[in-house]
Amino acid sequence: NAGVTQTPKFRILKIGQSMTLQCTQDMNHNYMYWYRQDPGMGLKLIYYSVGAGITDKGEVPNGYNVSRSTTEDFPLRLELAAPSQTSVYFCASSYGRGSKNIQYFGAGTRLSVL
Amino acid sequence: QKEVEQDPGPLSVPEGAIVSLNCTYSNSAFQYFMWYRQYSRKGPELLMYTYSSGNKEDGRFTAQVDKSSKYISLFIRDSQPSDSATYLCAMSPQEQAGTALIFGKGTTLSVSS
Numbered sequence: 001n002a003g004v005t006q007t008p009k010f011r012i013l014k015i016g017q018s019m020t021l022q023c024t025q026d027m028n029h030n031y032m033y034w035y036r037q038d039p040g041m042g043l044k045l046i047y048y049s050v051g052a053g054i055t056d057k058g059e060v061p062n063g064y065n066v067s068r069s070t071t072e073d074f075p076l077r078l079e080l081a082a083p084s085q086t087s088v089y090f091c092a093s094s095y096g097r098g099s100k101n102i103q104y105f106g107a108g109t110r111l112s113v114l
Numbered sequence: 115q116k117e118v119e120q121d122p123g124p125l126s127v128p129e130g131a132i133v134s135l136n137c138t139y140s141n142s143a144f145q146y147f148m149w150y151r152q153y154s155r156k157g158p159e160l161l162m163y164t165y166s167s168g169n170k171e172d173g174r175f176t177a178q179v180d181k182s183s184k185y186i187s188l189f190i191r192d193s194q195p196s197d198s199a200t201y202l203c204a205m206s207p208q209e210q211a212g213t214a215l216i217f218g219k220g221t222t223l224s225v226s227s
Contacts, residue, residue: 004157040122042202042219043158090157094215099146099165101206101215105157 002026006091006106013081013113021076021109023091031094032074033058033103034066036087043090049074081113117141120203120218129227133190137203137218140184144205144216147179149188152200152220161201162188193225 007022025032034046045058049068063085065077074093078085088110092103120137127133135149146165150158162177164170164186170177176189186205190197203218 040219043217045214098206098208101146102148102160102163103204103215105150105159107157108155110155 004091004093004104004106006089006109008109009107010110011112013078013111015081015083015113017081018077018079019081019111021078021089021091021111023074023076023106024072025074025091025093025104026072027093027104028071029093029095029104030071031096031101032068033092033094034064034074034076035090035092036060037090037108038087046076046089078111083113085111086113087111118203118205118216118218121221122219124222124224126224126226127193129193129195129225131193131225133193133197133223133225135188135190135201135203135221135223137186137205138184139186139205139216141205141207141216142181142184143207145208146206147177147186148204148206148215149175149177150202150204150217152202154199158202190223193223195225195227198224 004025033048035043044060047066049055088108090108091106094103118139149162151161152158167179167181174191178187200220200222202220206215
């Protein structure tokens with residue numbers, strides 16, 4: 001019973017490099033989310049998706065891009081990595097909003113940009 | 115005023131103590147309230163879920179919601195070293211009010227044996 005799977009677990013990038021953080025869920029959830037978590041700052045929403053082909057910005061979208069071509073996958077793209085993007089990234093999914101907005105999280109991707 | 119306030123701690127207690135973790139919020143539209151537990155270097159996992167005001171108990175854990183005071187609590191009885199983690203409160207409005215799940219910043223708890 002995998003739930004939400006994120007890859008890679010760890011990554012070190014040089015400034016200006018690009019990468020894609022992968023996220024897959026097997027719970028047939030419509031909604032998916034990307035958060036970043038910095039020490040003492042809580043979880044900040046980067047982007048979210050309410051279904052295949054539909055994405056929207058969250059609180060901190062600058063420097064990131066997303067796509068959602070299938071229900072299962074929601075990759076997060078960093079185009080020009082900057083030190084400010086050093087963080088732990090979590091992907092989450094839920095059935096929907098309101099009473100269905102119980103979010104299930106992946107184990108995270110720890111990213112350092114040097 | 116931030117939408118959700120949570121004392122970051124850290125909170126250190128001896129094994130067997132009763133722990134009280136709290137969050138206050140400002141948005142009266144919140145209807146669904148959750149507590150997540152996050153172990154070091156892991157993703158948050160759902161611990162408790164409640165709707166509107168009232169109490170919910172699950173083993174050693176009790177969640178309380180007081181909507182009139184805009185205050186939620188998580189109580190841990192007979193705390194164990196395995197309870198050492200960061201606890202995040204989270205809350206969500208009704209379906210028609212959007213998709214946001216608003217998180218507190220988390221309280222770090224350490225239970226010593």
